[in-house]
Amino acid sequence: MLIDEKGIRTDGRKWNELRPIKMEVGVLKNADGSCYIEFGKNKIMVAVYGPKEVHPRHMALSDRCLLRCRYHMSPFSTTTRKNPAPSRREIEISKVLREALEPSLILEDYPRTAIDVFVEILQSDGGSRCAGITAASVALADAGINMRDLVSAVAVGKVDGKIVLDLNDVEDKEGEADMPVAIMPNLNRVTLFQFEGILTKEEFEKAYELALKSVKKIYKIQREALYEKYFEGEVKVE
Amino acid sequence: MLIDEKGIRTDGRKWNELRPIKMEVGVLKNADGSCYIEFGKNKIMVAVYGPKEVHPRHMALSDRCLLRCRYHMSPFSTTTRKNPAPSRREIEISKVLREALEPSLILEDYPRTAIDVFVEILQSDGGSRCAGITAASVALADAGINMRDLVSAVAVGKVDGKIVLDLNDVEDKEGEADMPVAIMPNLNRVTLFQFEGILTKEEFEKAYELALKSVKKIYKIQREALYEKYFEGEVKVE
Amino acid sequence: MLIDEKGIRTDGRKWNELRPIKMEVGVLKNADGSCYIEFGKNKIMVAVYGPKEVHPRHMALSDRCLLRCRYHMSPFSTTTRKNPAPSRREIEISKVLREALEPSLILEDYPRTAIDVFVEILQSDGGSRCAGITAASVALADAGINMRDLVSAVAVGKVDGKIVLDLNDVEDKEGEADMPVAIMPNLNRVTLFQFEGILTKEEFEKAYELALKSVKKIYKIQREALYEKYFEGEVKVE
Amino acid sequence: MSMVKRSAIVDKLRRKRMLELLAEGKRIDGRGPLDYRKLEVEIGAIEKAEGSALVTLGNTKVVAGVKVKVEEPFPDTPDKGILIVNAEVLPVASAYAEPGPPDENAIELSRVTDRGVRASGMVDLSKLVIVEGKWVYSIFVDVSVLNTDGNLFDATSYAVVSALLNAKIPKYVFEDGEVKETGEVMPLPISNVPISVTMASIEDKLVVDPNGEEEGVMDARLTLVVDEEGRLCAGQKGGSGSLRPEKLMEAVEIAINKSKEIRKVIEEAVKVGKA
Amino acid sequence: MSMVKRSAIVDKLRRKRMLELLAEGKRIDGRGPLDYRKLEVEIGAIEKAEGSALVTLGNTKVVAGVKVKVEEPFPDTPDKGILIVNAEVLPVASAYAEPGPPDENAIELSRVTDRGVRASGMVDLSKLVIVEGKWVYSIFVDVSVLNTDGNLFDATSYAVVSALLNAKIPKYVFEDGEVKETGEVMPLPISNVPISVTMASIEDKLVVDPNGEEEGVMDARLTLVVDEEGRLCAGQKGGSGSLRPEKLMEAVEIAINKSKEIRKVIEEAVKVGKA
């Protein structure tokens, strides 16, 4: 039983409620941009380096910047120790993260260079890839990379037969479906979509609509984190 | 007992008989040359790419083409699943295959370029390296690489105390000797020779002579396969 | 009991006595410099190649030579077979060896080139890194590399509660402390220092002074080995 | 893994041409937006494998083989057999496929194919246990991609699904303290058949079964996997572009429809393979 | 792992400036030769780890986490638990840290940290045995370096030591022929606390806790680890330069003194973490 008779989930949330989110921008001194996020029990550090020279040279692109992305879990981030070598899961997530961020960046502005995005999971909970995208987009903004929009991500899924927002670890493992979605909220375009589980077309649509709607809350928190660093003390938009 | 009292082998062949051979040229759309061979239960796909640019550059040869060769077994090609990473056996065979093919090619005609020969064993039986060389030589012809001659290969060996032609899987494993040989039939030169087992000098000579003679049958099938692709409908040379 | 009541160690030595040392210079024909050392039961072959071109090019240094060093144990060098792939221990020792040798070399004399020092442990005993440095410095001299001084190394430690010189295998494993030290004897400068074990400040000082003093005996043997190769038959200095 | 040599200028011209054609509901190779290329499924091609299938989709060609071992179960699922899907794009397959361990594209391909099979519950892993916590059947489905011309996701999925349907695995029993081969064979415990439908999105126009040229210029790839009852069981967006949110539901619609057509082809091929 | 972009000319000027300042007993960031930067130790930051600590030393930031498994002991120490220290300089940490397996710098960092912990007898491994020769506790201490600005050796050592002091590991018993988790937790059997003190030598002048700029121009790095009773338990010279022999005994003196100051900070942080 992951949802009780009153519709309350194991961590006290309602079906459409997000876990607590905390973001801090510019926390790493060496990085060109950085963002630390706590998203439920996820604790994630993102660093952005670049635009910078490409090594080896022949990988450079003449008409735009080469975006690279690494999603990696620290060995102590999981219940059972994670081997530090990249797993197939980490390699796949690194790829979809890159493809989720790429549409938001004006890479044509930096030909022949590279931007590296490093997403380090210090503690993992359900939805670490969505939290990672969310923080990475803010870190890219912190690095001053030209952007079309932020990218905001959240997962939806099905637990105990019900569509719910933002699955935690146990819901992710024991639930019936999981669908991470990333959106550029202003441009209204999907940049990441993955899905695993079993949903009828109707359930699928309901879950997807919930993701589209909820992602706007994530976007608000991203903006606030950036304001806090760059305009602290000034009048806040909102 | 691998040979019965009438001199018949486990698969019904006589001592000097080849297994059935089927070749098809140009089966892969992307490759510059290709050949699929069934040789007994061997099912092998060969692709040739090149002549093409060499990466990394410093490996290019100023006076001739760099020939590279990879012999690889698909995981499902063997009775027990084969790990997809290249084994030491595959690395050695890749080298002897390259050295068996190299004398037949006019590599001086393509300086600073590379030719890649990929030999993929989809199903393995005894003699896969010989079948691979035979198909690779045809695939190189299909790719239009300038050649001095085709290379034709066959194994001979000793089974139940008798010299036999073209060992199948069980003869290869339980036999007393195995000797793969490759020849350029028109130039009459040996390009591959390997041997493992125990043979007296006289047995060795008998086996070797059998290989030299039988390889000509392989050559005929290679030519037919090429004619079939390139001159189908025309009068056949024979 | 590694030291008996008369103060004699398991191999018959007194506390401040070195094991037998034998060095031969120029034993490898292909190397630019080489030295074979037997130090107790250590049997070590060192080869120096260079100064030579750097591959890949971008690793070359514009103002000096790139010094590289590999300490490696042959699989049969240890009681239990050593896996031939480099262990973390070998990687660390390779680094400290390089840093122990580097101060003695005038690397500015060879900009844009590399020198490789290969230290191969054919049989290991306690103190193989010190014996390796000692032989490597002689091999560098044999290669004609411009030097400020030789580097001479020896380990000291604590065994059965006593400070002793030059630990052998069993003393190294069962002793209470181990301190390898390398010195440039003429310039009187320390180039390697490592320490593991438990020592009071007073013990530490006593052990360290013993190392500083004893290293001069190593230096004498190094010079003799070089004289033997280069001035055999001439009048010996000393 | 891309089959078409990338040239920025040629890509732009090709994309422009495709968009012109798509405006008229046409594609560069003459197909309509919702037409698959010719799909051929040959069952049992590799006799040494416990099950196998060679799938040809246009010029894309992949072969899948099933091998079985008896192994210890994973510690967290002592009551389940093991199923591993592994795809490799062999260097025979294209001028741009390098020898070596699978790259991120091949890993994504393996994992998305695996997710469709796993989430649909195609193979009932709870029936692949010999001794709980000790010995289970471990099913490897390896895929060798032989020629690439777009839509590896569907071709790979069809080959894997067909090879699993085709498989006859050796039967083991636990007797006298050890696992023994009985000499008999048995089919895998199949309880569902997932069908993958992959689309390319080019300026928010969806086409199914993109070929290599289309993949070279598409904004995004969208794969949806549909089970026997028309439910969604896996999905993945790929590619560096984005798409309008409503396009996803349009893709769901297409996937549910097209999966019926593909399902028939695979069922027919498996039937022929068994006869 | 160096944090500062190496430019030969800038390095020379910076070194010259440092030496001028050192002649007056000053450093480039205003510290005296024997002053540490601000050291912060946050205990228990990673709840999923059995123990953890986040250490900030100036701009250098590392996090260590303890994980525990039950495993077979090493054949040559059947009566001892296993302790493994592994540090990785993550690519988030600097523009010069590459992804991939640990390089020689990270391996040296791990091994020197490990030696201090091991030689001091910090964790009594003989108390981490469940069944001799069969089952022991295996303690992994993994360190993720998040930002580098010099003196990784001390920061890493403090993080490892603090995480071990903080750890509560699950208790196992051997019953009915198998190892079972009891549901209880227990602290590690701690019998000593080693404190690392690292110095840079620049023209034979010693300064403690070198920052990134100082490491960029130093001749040699010298790490000495001091135990609870003021004894030396590990040491390592690093770097391509050399030092006058008497400098080592001067460094021993400094290490013994400074270790007392650092010991207090760590003990206080652990106490706070437990309260």
Added chain:
Amino acid sequence: MSMVKRSAIVDKLRRKRMLELLAEGKRIDGRGPLDYRKLEVEIGAIEKAEGSALVTLGNTKVVAGVKVKVEEPFPDTPDKGILIVNAEVLPVASAYAEPGPPDENAIELSRVTDRGVRASGMVDLSKLVIVEGKWVYSIFVDVSVLNTDGNLFDATSYAVVSALLNAKIPKYVFEDGEVKETGEVMPLPISNVPISVTMASIEDKLVVDPNGEEEGVMDARLTLVVDEEGRLCAGQKGGSGSLRPEKLMEAVEIAINKSKEIRKVIEEAVKVGKA
């Protein structure tokens, strides 16, 4: 692994000169076509190894060591011990040998050496079983090549064969349900001694024991291994050239003859080593 720096022009001139000399039955270093260089075999050089041999053949120098473990047999040969031959061309050996895992040349070298030992039945593996299907002796013969100047195949084979003849391995017994070391040693069960004879073919002229310069210009390398009774037990052609078919039988003749001469040198060295 080639020892001589390759320069196309120098190679051509060198080859021309060699052919002129060979026409007169001479070689570049003064030998006749069927003369080996000086062969020295030093037995027992590595005391820590269970058996060892240092072989010097001209300037080519290799050392082989035998180590033994008790392990489970391979599943398909439960009634046989394990024998593994592994050769590495160390970076000390030549300016062209790179550190790292064995390349194709070193792998071929290991495998051809192994085949000679294995096919001749030199070590009777059926006598290296402690408990069938459970515990067998696993014999590792590792070869470190220290200097290369041609004909690594013969030098490696002689070192391996001599080290095996020299070996005294610890004796184990199975008692009270476990494998125990008895403290005694025993020689390996030797039943044959294979001798490798390697030739270079240069324009279809055969010379034995090619040195580095000859290998640099030869068309093909031909190795034939002969057992105690004068039978052939292994063979391998290497190199990018070809040879006339009748040359192989000529090589067989040479190998059978030369193997007798080499056999005496090795037998003598082993006898000296034992005395």
